[in-house]
Amino acid sequence: DTGVSQxxxxxxxxxxxxxxxxxxxxxxxxxxYWYRQTLGQxxxxxxxxxxxxxxxxxxxxxxxxxxxxxxxxxxxxxxQRTEQGDSAMYLCASSPDRxxxxxxxxxxxxxxxx
Amino acid sequence: xxxxxxxxxxxxxxxxxxFTTYCNSSTTLSNIQWYKQRPGGHxxxxxxxxxxxxVKKQKRLTFQFGEAKKNSSLHITATxxxxxxxxxxxxxxxxxxxxTFGDGTTLTVKP
Numbered sequence: 001d002t003g004v005s006q007x008x009x010x011x012x013x014x015x016x017x018x019x020x021x022x023x024x025x026x027x028x029x030x031x032x033y034w035y036r037q038t039l040g041q042x043x044x045x046x047x048x049x050x051x052x053x054x055x056x057x058x059x060x061x062x063x064x065x066x067x068x069x070x071x072x073x074x075x076x077x078x079x080q081r082t083e084q085g086d087s088a089m090y091l092c093a094s095s096p097d098r099x100x101x102x103x104x105x106x107x108x109x110x111x112x113x114x
Numbered sequence: 115x116x117x118x119x120x121x122x123x124x125x126x127x128x129x130x131x132x133f134t135t136y137c138n139s140s141t142t143l144s145n146i147q148w149y150k151q152r153p154g155g156h157x158x159x160x161x162x163x164x165x166x167x168x169v170k171k172q173k174r175l176t177f178q179f180g181e182a183k184k185n186s187s188l189h190i191t192a193t194x195x196x197x198x199x200x201x202x203x204x205x206x207x208x209x210x211x212x213x214t215f216g217d218g219t220t221l222t223v224k225p
Binding site for chain 1: 118120147149155156157158159160162202204211212213214215216217218
């Protein structure tokens with residue numbers, strides 16, 4: 001297992017287009033998290049899965065954002081009708097289903113909306 | 115909602131000097147984690163603190179969790195150029211679920 005994988009690494013899209021990102025967590029990790037990071041800021045929480053169940057979603061997220069983890073393995077994050085303010089690094093992280101474990105982050109997908 | 119604040123935002127040191135970053139939460143935490151992010155990289159987990167007043171060491175790095183479980187610190191002794199990066203704390207209100215990250219302290223080390 002090579003860690004958390006994210007695809008694509010970079011995405012440039014025109015405003016108004018839809019984009020989808022994929023995350024493959026470490027295989028034995030049941031928990032999966034999506035965060036967003038902009039320059040000079042810490043990662044901002046978006047949503048969290050335990051297996052296939054989406055347990056929490058940030059109130060800051062608009063309805064344009066949706067995430068799935070259909071079989072409890074990989075996850076997708078979709079952004080509809082992208083806006084320039086969506087430009088950021090989208091980070092996926094996973095952790096084991098045990099208390100008090102830190103996250104293993106992927107390398108992220110950098111989204112640029114032009 | 116929960117807020118996590120870190121100070122200072124930036125720290126420039128001469129190689130060999132010590133470095134400390136402080137983290138404060140607006141709410142009592144279940145645990146706190148520390149991460150390091152190198153320029154152009156992603157956050158890498160360093161450690162998690164769970165108990166009130168806990169102190170943990172990793173070589174030249176010393177991590178502390180406050181008695182009230184609302185603040186934490188990371189101290190690096192005798193910095194090296196390999197220590198450069200941004201150090202984030204992240205607080206959790208429960209044993210599982212989301213962590214709320216601070217905005218980090220960016221450390222630069224002059225050789």
